[in-house]
Amino acid sequence: MLSSTAKNLYWMGRYLHRAKNSARVLESTQRMALQSGTAEAGVVADVYALRTEFLARHPQGSLADLVDFMTLDDSNPSSLVNTVRAARNNARAERNNLTVDVWESLNGLWLEVAAQTRLPRAMVDRGALLELVKKQTTMIAGATQSTLLRDEAYCFLQLGSYLERADNTTRVLDVKFHRLCPDGDPRHGSTDYYEWSEILACVGAVRTYRRIYHSRIEPTRVVELMVLRRDLPRSVHHCLWQVDLNMRELAETYGARGEADRQAGALHAHVRYARIEDVFAAGLRPYLEDLGSRMAQLSEDISRQFLFD
């Protein structure tokens, strides 16, 4: 297999999950705005580190502006239209390494998103668009899971997918948690049910929370669930566990290990053996920021180790 193939599949996984995650975040933010009227568009822009760009383009900064900016705005590299296009272009270059099912579901998503961009903006049903992205990316994940050969190519697709997901959960938690608890101490923050449940909704975990904790939504438990629990598929721990597994699979295939393997193992252990008390003792923000920069480092190490460039 070529390095360019590995690279394309890795980035296909990343872009696809970036699209999926942002559709989820936008949807739950909109939903909360309907229920408590407290959503602030700039906070969501912060998740993607795009506040400056967003406000430059939309000085009013309304939630509707944000949704527009994050869905169909061609000038925003993180908008759905751009992330779906990028995923589709990566897939097209690797048509030989994907099944018809995976390709057609991804190409279908792109064709529908592209059709929306040709409509007059007033005609676009943004709710339906977010729903479409969520639904179709789930189809793609299903096709991936049930039809792709489990070879090295699959590992790279998984690496990109899980690393993107871990990164996204970290960012959402960081930004949204600190909006409710500006000093990082859960005892001083908001106790609003809707606001806390919205954070969980961003990772699709409201019901899961109830199943696991049988209690009212408590900030520390939200953090524990999203970062440290291995059983929640979008938790940081779960994703980094999967990253580590796929790295081990590759190491076995290639009979060699490198810096990326060390980083992946260390990161996995870091979340696996952490206790929630220690996370708060050290401060949630520094903890999440450290996680974020280590994940960025891992992505670079993967590029280097597998000769992506």
Added chain:
Amino acid sequence: MAAMAAFDEMRSAADGVRAPYRSVASWLQHTPMEAIEAKRREVDAFYHRAGITFGAYGAVDGHETTIPFDIIPRVIAADEWTFLERGLSQRVRALNAFLADAYGAREICRAGIIPESQLLLNGEFAQLAQDLKLPGDIHVHIAGIDLVRVGEQEFYVLEDNVRTPSGISYVLENREVMMRLAPELFARVAVRPVASYTEELLNTLRSVSFSDDGEPNVVLLTPGHYNSAYFEHAFLADEMGIELVEGTDLFVDEGRVFMRTPRGPQRVDVIYRRIDDSFLDPLAFRPDSFLGVPGLVGALRMGRVNVVNAIGNGVADDKSTYLYVPDMIRFYLSEEPILSNVPTWRGDKADDFKYILEHLPEIVVKEVHGSGGKGMLVGPTSTKAEIEEFRALLKARPDAYIAQPTLALSTCPTFVDKGVAPRHVDLRPFILSRRSGEVFITPGGLTRVALKEGSLVVNSSQGGGTKDTWVLGARGDAAS
């Protein structure tokens, strides 16, 4: 022009239907029109579905036009094919000998058969290939020779393609489609299969590795998915199980070519390139090319990697060199040519040029360096104004043109809007040459059909379609 009595491959027989076509004719006669209509729709649906997959390789919005496929097969009898096969093999052997000589001692020039200037002043001559010793002396590993038929026994070579001939993927796909559509016909007619082509191609590519240590690593080098033949590149790489690479996937280090893989650099022994010479290596040819691999030609000259087809082959399939191919056959093989060239007048010869100018309304004039049916004049189907316009071009640069009589290309029954009607066809067989000198020819080849009534231009860019091409086995047509 259709008015000229063209040889019809199905109907031109004293008793109605020529022997090789008996089963096809009776199938056409006994299958209700509605059933055939339904089959045509099935083909469209198949190609639409497959077409989306084809398009996925190339077009920006997920669609790409596919070349129209006609469901009535073109049939070649076993003995006709044996004759063509011998002629094609002979011609390709001579072209290989010529290229080895052209980039070697140029004996054929010493012997006074081809002027040395014809080679050295040709824009396609690659100085970098001079004295290059290639495995088995093979320069043309894959040739596509365009043939036309004008009578029961009369075939002509229209053009040799020895750079990067394309179209084989249509041959293979058309057969797949045809077997799905008319299995009953295959049961009645012994049609020689074509599917082994990709295996033969892979064997051919592996045979010409310079190195004999271990399994040679063969890759297919494509200019990328914006190229119109990208589907074929991806298809062939997939069928052969080799990597489809772009220039950026390869690099040269200490005279060896490597591909970048997650395992680390992996050595490459043979490159089946589907990009033109001029883009192959920015250090050797066009410095602005981003498609190629810097240092590739150096590695080739050091005998570390082989490039298929060889560089500089353009000097052999140029329309001005074409004139000399029969002489090459006599010179290198001491044989008489089995397949004839189309009689050709040359713009650079005074007598010929005079003839050309006097007969423009009857003849076909082609640019020496043109391709794809462009830059040509088909006298009988052109208006007076077009002819005069071309006359001016000719006078400005006589040596840039050649002319040939307008051939009445044979016709085959073809589906058109009003039912079944004869349409002109040509044939491009694909010829593989291995290191041992052994030649393999896939039975048949690509039949292109001019779908417009009376048109003689079969190029897909000018409204041509394709047909499945059947070479009958020794058992022949069971109905005959």
